[in-house]
Amino acid sequence: MSLQACADIVAKGDADRFAAVMAAPVAARKMLLPIYAFNVEVARAPWVASEPMIGEMRLQWWRDALEEIAEDKVVRKHEVTTQLARVLDGEGARILDKLVQARRWDLYTDAFEDAGHFDEYLDATGGGLMWVAARALGATNETAFRALGRASGLANLFLAVPELEARGRKPVVDGRPEAISGLAKMALKDMGRHKLPKGGRAAGLAAWRTRGLLKRAAANPDRVIDGRLDESEFQRRLLLIWAAARI
Helix, strand or coil: CCCHHHHHHHHHCHHHHHHHHHHHHHHHHHHHHHHHHHHHHHHHHHCCCCCCHEEEHHHHHHHHHHHHHCCCCCCCCCCCCCCCCCCCCHHHHHHHHHHHHHHHHHHCCCCCCHHHHHHHHHHHHHHHHHHHHHHHHHCCCHHHHHHHHHHHHHHHHHHHHHHHHHHHCCCCHCCCCHHHHHHHHHHHHHHCCCCCCCCHHHHHHHHHHHHHHHHHHHCHHHHHHHHCCCHHHHHHHHHHHHHHHHH
């Protein structure tokens, strides 16, 4: 039930966030790793389930664990939940519960109902995760961190578009190039409205690739459709070094 188990889960399941955690101060890592390990477990639950009902059961298991944390009950033993209970308070657990609920969409092949549903999904997943992580580090500016989290969630979704479509999913409401470009521009504008405060800024490291990915998507949305949004490995390393230097 060690923190190392959480680190191993993040390293294997979310390379970008693991790199961000390793670039963060040591004290921050102890708070961030259980939260990010939880996110990996929840995000992959729909994909390892043989059918939607099994996925529903997996997600409900995590909701039950979060309820135990929120109500300060004895938390079920698990390599992630044990560590998670040490870094979350009731409010943090309730925010992550909304993330789990939003992930139910991933179980099915239905499209988003409309733009509002899509925005809610990004806010509950990307926005909620970023805010819980920042809040655990002492942040108080929810608006700024949620905006960054939503933008990061959109960028990550853009990276996954080709694979999601290959699996029969409909990852965006409108897949036309101009619509994709518009989403990227709006996310960049939303990010630009807010300056991250010092408190909790290590959580913002998780979005170290976001601005570059969204700029490329805005300028050339065909790169999203064709799966050519990634930067070079050299550029990636420079981006992370630059982001870490600003903490």
